Amino acid sequence: MKMKWASVYNTGIDVIDEQHKRILDYINEIDDVKDDEDRRRIKDVLDNIIDYTQSHFTFEESLQEEADYKY
Secondary structure, three states: OOOOOOHHHOOOOHHHHHHHHHHHHHHHHHHHHOOOOOHHHHHHHHHHHHHHHHHHHHHHHHHHHHOOOOO
């Protein structure tokens, strides 16, 4: 079942919300390929979500550091 973006997920930071929406799109792509026999397509989808989420978290952490956010 595919997930849909809901306004309750909004952080109020547009760039972060757009990145989160993109991550949700990647998660939905996993649903698209779950029954696919094409291993290359499955690998590509998983590689994309891994790469994107890693860069997203790096970006998010840099914003937290800039804001002097205490973990």
